[in-house]
Amino acid sequence: MAEAVAVEGPVDEVPAGRRGPSGRRRAALAAMVTASAVLYAAYSLMRLRAFRTGSYDLVIFDQAIRSYSRFELPVAMVKGVHNGFGPDFSILGDHFSPILVVLAPLYWIHDGPVTLLLAQAVLLALGIPPIWRFTERRLGAGAAYCAGGAYALSWPIAEALAFDFHEVAFVPLLSALMIERHDAGRRGQAVVAAFALLLVKEDMGLLLAGFGLFLLTRRDGREGKRRGVRGLLPRGDRRAGLAYVVVGLVAAWISSQVFIAAFGGDNDYYWAYGSLGPDLPHAAVHALTHPWDVVAVLGTPPQKVLTMALLVLPLLLLPLASPLTLIALPMLAERMLNSRFGNWWEPDYHYNAFIVAVLVMAAVDGAARLRGRIRAAERLPPVLPMAAVLAAVIVCVPFFAYRHLADPALWRQNDRARAAAAAAARIPDGALVEAANGVGPALTTRARVLLWDERSRGAPWVIAYVGRLEFPFPSVAGQRRRVAELEAEGYRAVFRREGYIVLHRDVPAQGGA
Numbered sequence: 001m002a003e004a005v006a007v008e009g010p011v012d013e014v015p016a017g018r019r020g021p022s023g024r025r026r027a028a029l030a031a032m033v034t035a036s037a038v039l040y041a042a043y044s045l046m047r048l049r050a051f052r053t054g055s056y057d058l059v060i061f062d063q064a065i066r067s068y069s070r071f072e073l074p075v076a077m078v079k080g081v082h083n084g085f086g087p088d089f090s091i092l093g094d095h096f097s098p099i100l101v102v103l104a105p106l107y108w109i110h111d112g113p114v115t116l117l118l119a120q121a122v123l124l125a126l127g128i129p130p131i132w133r134f135t136e137r138r139l140g141a142g143a144a145y146c147a148g149g150a151y152a153l154s155w156p157i158a159e160a161l162a163f164d165f166h167e168v169a170f171v172p173l174l175s176a177l178m179i180e181r182h183d184a185g186r187r188g189q190a191v192v193a194a195f196a197l198l199l200v201k202e203d204m205g206l207l208l209a210g211f212g213l214f215l216l217t218r219r220d221g222r223e224g225k226r227r228g229v230r231g232l233l234p235r236g237d238r239r240a241g242l243a244y245v246v247v248g249l250v251a252a253w254i255s256s257q258v259f260i261a262a263f264g265g266d267n268d269y270y271w272a273y274g275s276l277g278p279d280l281p282h283a284a285v286h287a288l289t290h291p292w293d294v295v296a297v298l299g300t301p302p303q304k305v306l307t308m309a310l311l312v313l314p315l316l317l318l319p320l321a322s323p324l325t326l327i328a329l330p331m332l333a334e335r336m337l338n339s340r341f342g343n344w345w346e347p348d349y350h351y352n353a354f355i356v357a358v359l360v361m362a363a364v365d366g367a368a369r370l371r372g373r374i375r376a377a378e379r380l381p382p383v384l385p386m387a388a389v390l391a392a393v394i395v396c397v398p399f400f401a402y403r404h405l406a407d408p409a410l411w412r413q414n415d416r417a418r419a420a421a422a423a424a425a426r427i428p429d430g431a432l433v434e435a436a437n438g439v440g441p442a443l444t445t446r447a448r449v450l451l452w453d454e455r456s457r458g459a460p461w462v463i464a465y466v467g468r469l470e471f472p473f474p475s476v477a478g479q480r481r482r483v484a485e486l487e488a489e490g491y492r493a494v495f496r497r498e499g500y501i502v503l504h505r506d507v508p509a510q511g512g513a
Contacts (some may be wrong), residue, residue: 018063021132025141029132030147033125036152040121041282043402044161046410048113051420055440055451056082056471058164062113062444064091065100069107070490073263074100078440084450085264093265096255097167112445113165114201120169124157127172127357130180134361135386137183138368142383146390148172151360153393158353162401164441166350170200172357175207179324179361187240194244198251202260205252206330207354208244213328214243272338297337304336304345311352311359314392318385319359321366328355341410347400363389416467419498423463426495435467436500439478454482460507462486467499477504 021029047053055078064074073090079172080089092098099235106115128148136144139448151157151172160168174197184188196210197204197228202287215237261267268279275297277283287294299305311332331354335344343349366459367385370379397403404410409417424442427433435443443449444465450457452464473479486503487493495502 006014013455015270021136023139023307028145029129029148032132032148032152036128037121037125037141038150039162040124040157041118043405044117044121045114047162047404047419048117049192050410050413051417051438051442052404052410053113053164053441054437055435055449055473057166058113058116059440059449060091061100061443062441063449065103065107065116066111068101068237069111073220076449078449081457084190090263093260093263094269095167096202096259096263097200099170099196100167113441113457114167119451120161120165122158122355123169130173130176131357131360131364133178134180134183135364136164138364139371139382139386142381143364143367143386146386147360147364150315150359150386150390150393153390153397153398153402154356155310155347155359155393156356156402157448158351158397159348160350162404163348163350165202168350168353171197171204171354173205174200175327175355176357176361178211179327179358188264198255202255203252203334205248205250206334207327207358208248208251209311210248210327210330212241212248213329214323215244217323217326268367272340272344275339276337279281293427294337295394296504297339300339301345303342307345307347307352308332308336310347311355314396315359315363315389316385316392318364318366318370318389319362321370322362322364324358328358358404362366389474410411416498419500420465421496423500423502427461427463431461432459433461433463434459435463436470438465438470439463439500454478454481456486456489460505462503463492463497466500466504 002279046060059078060079061064063076063078067073067075074092075088076091077087077089079091079094080086083089083094086094086322103119103391105114106119128151131149131151132144135147138351151351160166174193177193178190178197181187181193194208218237218241219397235240257267271279276286315360319328335351338344344351364386371380371382371385377458398406402408408414413421421442424435424439427435427447428441429446430448432448432450433443434450434457440449440451452462464479466476466483468480469476473482483501483503489505491503491505493501494504
């Protein structure tokens with residue numbers, strides 16, 4: 001029976017004796033989750049202490065969650081002022097992520113970016129148990145630990161940690177739960193996880209649509225019985241698949257076109273498909289009538305191809321043997337068809353973490369399918385494919401964000417970090433300050449932080465940085481020029497060290513952002 005399940009994938013019910021890990025296995029799984037959370041938290045907090053985080057995006061989320069904790073809309077002044085939406089801008093008008101409200105009670109315990117980084121560490125680590133359970137049903141406990149380790153050390157998770165905090169922290173856990181609970185026959189629990197995903201971000205409906213496509217590809221359970229094979233989905237799952245597709249697409253449209261505008265955002269702000277058309281209807285028609293243009297966009301620039309390859313190569317191409325990969329395709333297409341935002345298609349940043357749990361589970365399913373179909377593979381230990389995946393993932397570790405763990409400046413503050421801390425210490429509590437991107441997180445707990453950019457905001461305090469290129473400036477020369485402009489406006493430097501400059505001027509009580 002185990003082999004039959006491995007061949008065809010999802011089961012209608014969990015077999016007797018396989019309803020959960022034993023006490024020893026639960027302890028080992030808990031240890032893996034705890035160790036991962038500690039690694040994620042330590043790395044994130046070291047980056048914060050070394051002044052390697054930024055106002056974009058850590059202060060944005062900090063200000064928003066602080067607003068939630070005061071029973072207000074999630075206003076992020078730093079985002080609204082810099083992007084021209086105004087100081088009372090709610091981040092729900094940028095990305096529809098109401099699930100962030102669940103973090104608000106944590107700010108009653110500790111108010112600040114540390115809370116967000118710790119919460120993210122725990123949420124990402126909690127993606128391991130559903131992956132473990134999914135794998136254990138197919139390939140056994142040994143493979144389950146390897147799959148959990150491959151997810152925990154994967155480069156998309158590392159890159160997400162290296163870009164402060166984002167709502168993606170919820171996605172690996174919820175997407176893995178949706179798949180695993182449906183696979184275990186707990187369809188209602190899968191629906192709950194799917195609904196929670198819709199609250200994470202406006203485009204999460206695409207993930208549900210992908211899940212629906214996966215369900216629509218499954219054969220009828222009656223056919224499986226005639227062939228003597230367990231694990232094929234019943235006819236009702238085709239209806240469920242259609243429902244997931246429809247609900248997902250409708251939810252994505254409503255979230256991006258209705259809710260974002262309702263909270264003061266611009267529906268076209270993130271339209272990034274100008275090479276296909278000025279809006280969705282024109283882009284869809286163009287894609288249908290000129291399919292080769294779509295192929296060309298997917299490969300332009302070549303960095304897109306590299307990113308897509310990096311998503312499956314460490315998993316030894318096993319996701320390509322599983323229909324579960326269909327779940328990730330709509331979200332991957334959303335990024336790779338874009339021709340405007342380069343960070344969407346790069347391996348850096350947090351975007352690949354949205355689909356990493358799905359791809360790891362697809363690798364597990366692909367390994368199980370190949371094991372059942374290739375006669376010679378049946379004689380190999382079932383742990384072998386996922387052990388090889390874990391080894392490949394470990395080989396990739398030094399080439400991505402965790403390589404910074406070898407940098408002494410991450411473990412102990414260097415002269416630049418000490419200068420940044422000293423500059424931040426010059427700002428009085430409660431002051432309005434235009435802070436260089438890398439200094440904002442050190443101030444957001446006790447001051448009103450704006451982003452230091454190319455426009456004057458009227459704040460009495462400014463922390464500038466001219467030591468190296470700093471977001472959002474195009475060049476260091478531009479940063480130096482901006483300092484000169486501030487001094488010409490009447491600001492005087494009260495601190496200079498290692499490229500950090502603190503400027504101050506008295507402003508009328510009604511002045512400022």
